[in-house]
Amino acid sequence: MFSVSLKSLNSPLQKLDGRTKLIFLAVIFILVLLFTDLLYITALLALVLAAWFIAKLPTQPLKEMMQFFLWIAVIILIVQVFFYPGTTNLVHISKPVPAIGFSGYLTLEGILFGLAMVLRLVVIMIVAPLMVMTTPLPELMLALVKLKIPYKFAFIMTTALSLLPSIQNRSAIIQQAQLCRGISYDSGGKFITKLKASVSLLIPLILGAFRDSQTLEVAMNSRAFGAPIKRTFLLESRFTPVDILVIAGAFMLLTVGVMLRIQGFGVY
Amino acid sequence: MADQEQPKTELESSTPLEQPGSTVTQVRTYKAKGRIVGMSIAVLAIWAALYIVASAIPALPVPGMAGMITLNAIMTAISGMILGPAAAIANAAGGIVSMILFPYGFSAGPLGFLTVTMGGLVAGLFMANKWVLAAIAEILIIGSWFVNPQSWQTGMWMVPLPYSAIALLVIVIKPVRDWVRNAIITQNKKTMWLAVFMMCIIGHAAEFLTTNTMVNWMFNLSWQYWVPTLPYWIMVDTVVILASTIVGVGVLVGLKKARLPLFPTTLEK
Numbered sequence: 001m002f003s004v005s006l007k008s009l010n011s012p013l014q015k016l017d018g019r020t021k022l023i024f025l026a027v028i029f030i031l032v033l034l035f036t037d038l039l040y041i042t043a044l045l046a047l048v049l050a051a052w053f054i055a056k057l058p059t060q061p062l063k064e065m066m067q068f069f070l071w072i073a074v075i076i077l078i079v080q081v082f083f084y085p086g087t088t089n090l091v092h093i094s095k096p097v098p099a100i101g102f103s104g105y106l107t108l109e110g111i112l113f114g115l116a117m118v119l120r121l122v123v124i125m126i127v128a129p130l131m132v133m134t135t136p137l138p139e140l141m142l143a144l145v146k147l148k149i150p151y152k153f154a155f156i157m158t159t160a161l162s163l164l165p166s167i168q169n170r171s172a173i174i175q176q177a178q179l180c181r182g183i184s185y186d187s188g189g190k191f192i193t194k195l196k197a198s199v200s201l202l203i204p205l206i207l208g209a210f211r212d213s214q215t216l217e218v219a220m221n222s223r224a225f226g227a228p229i230k231r232t233f234l235l236e237s238r239f240t241p242v243d244i245l246v247i248a249g250a251f252m253l254l255t256v257g258v259m260l261r262i263q264g265f266g267v268y
Numbered sequence: 269m270a271d272q273e274q275p276k277t278e279l280e281s282s283t284p285l286e287q288p289g290s291t292v293t294q295v296r297t298y299k300a301k302g303r304i305v306g307m308s309i310a311v312l313a314i315w316a317a318l319y320i321v322a323s324a325i326p327a328l329p330v331p332g333m334a335g336m337i338t339l340n341a342i343m344t345a346i347s348g349m350i351l352g353p354a355a356a357i358a359n360a361a362g363g364i365v366s367m368i369l370f371p372y373g374f375s376a377g378p379l380g381f382l383t384v385t386m387g388g389l390v391a392g393l394f395m396a397n398k399w400v401l402a403a404i405a406e407i408l409i410i411g412s413w414f415v416n417p418q419s420w421q422t423g424m425w426m427v428p429l430p431y432s433a434i435a436l437l438v439i440v441i442k443p444v445r446d447w448v449r450n451a452i453i454t455q456n457k458k459t460m461w462l463a464v465f466m467m468c469i470i471g472h473a474a475e476f477l478t479t480n481t482m483v484n485w486m487f488n489l490s491w492q493y494w495v496p497t498l499p500y501w502i503m504v505d506t507v508v509i510l511a512s513t514i515v516g517v518g519v520l521v522g523l524k525k526a527r528l529p530l531f532p533t534t535l536e537k
Binding site for chain 1: 311511522
């Protein structure tokens with residue numbers, strides 16, 4: 001399993017406010033779901049890829065993602081290419097098989113729709129990492145709070161993040177202890193072995209974490225969590241003229257996209 | 269410094285204190301705000317952290333599912349049983365962060381955290397005996413599958429049938445509902461396994477169907493994909509539910525043995 005982390009420290013995208021990037025992400029996500037036409041989705045993909053290169057991000061994660069989602073993409077493509085009810089026949093494959101809804105032909109519409117769905121998957125999958133790789137997590141959390149996400153919810157997320165190293169350590173210790181007891185975490189093991197390994201890891205991990213939660217609760221109460229005070233933050237978040245420009249552009253793009261969609265463009 | 273909204277001041281007349289040389293005085297106190305839906309924020313934060321860690325640990329290999337089922341799939345079903353309705357909040361927080369750190373595990377893209385949120389919500393409402401709300405949430409999830417015209421095709425009605433229908437029946441039928449809850453709360457050794465299995469079905473059914481619905485909306489997959497692969501997905505779901513049952517029983521028993529607060533018994537309070 002891969003993970004993404006902050007990769008771009010000195011790029012125009014990194015300098016943008018976290019809220020701007022969240023708005024950009026939401027707009028791209030909405031637009032890519034609005035359209036089913038290959039041309040429109042390709043344009044959105046080009047926009048996301050352009051942002052990727054402007055952010056000076058490495059291409060290696062893109063390659064890894066493509067490999068990771070290859071299987072799903074192939075399934076989506078096959079289903080759409082063979083079963084999309086198209087009208088322009090291109091290649092004769094076999095006799096029609098009505099029982100499974102196959103016309104016997106590969107159609108132009110089926111191929112274009114299948115490719116559009118695959119590109120939609122690609123856009124959906126690379127737009128979130130694009131944001132994460134250009135935004136430090138504390139800034140992202142601050143952006144969520146600034147976007148009026150309830151503070152308690154943001155607190156849960158930030159606390160969870162700060163607790164990650166200790167829980168990862170505990171997980172490693174439990175795995176070592178279980179290894180001593182003969183439980184294998186080898187990735188090549190049998191299915192039942194993997195199941196046993198998962199159970200032997202999760203139960204002590206959850207119980208240990210719950211024991212820690214009592215300490216955390218006492219610490220929170222002793223620091224008067226929820227007291228009626230004016231809350232301040234270590235980090236500051238302000239919109240720059242570039243942020244305003246990007247947000248305005250994103251909303252303009254969204255408006256144009258919605259108008260086009262209402263007019264009937266961008267769909268088969 | 270950037271600032272956050274001013275929390276409402278809650279001045280209360282607390283127990284009168286006797287000061288030397290004075291009469292009764294009022295002291296400023298505040299209500300403890302460290303809880304959401306009756307559950308400690310510390311516990312929710314810990315659960316969210318566990319969820320994030322579990323998202324990075326591959327558990328079971330599943331062809332066709334972008335690699336592996338990670339341990340967080342097992343945790344979603346048991347979250348409602350342990351945290352109640354607040355599981356939705358913990359799962360959402362954990363889901364958002366793990367989606368940010370490990371976006372490859374979420375086939376539904378940036379909204380992928382909604383699936384685990386719904387799983388925790390339905391199971392948590394059921395465990396807190398808010399069965400009407402749980403049933404409404406489950407019906408909405410099933411309904412959202414059928415709103416998509418793609419789902420009106422041949423045989424697509426079968427997709428939510430296996431586990432969502434069972435979950436809805438367990439939620440709605442009073443004797444079954446009460447039996448499942450009581451067996452979990454009292455930790456009856458003979459019946460707890462089946463009860464936790466039923467509980468895990470409720471949580472997973474909500475999660476899986478929400479995922480399926482979102483994937484269906486996003487990629488317009490027709491019945492030619494869903495119907496032939498249905499037995500395969502039932503098998504995958506069963507494996508996850510069985511694994512969740514084993515972990516769920518272990519955690520419940522462990523909480524009691526370790527003399528940690530037994531959350532299911534306090535949910536209704």
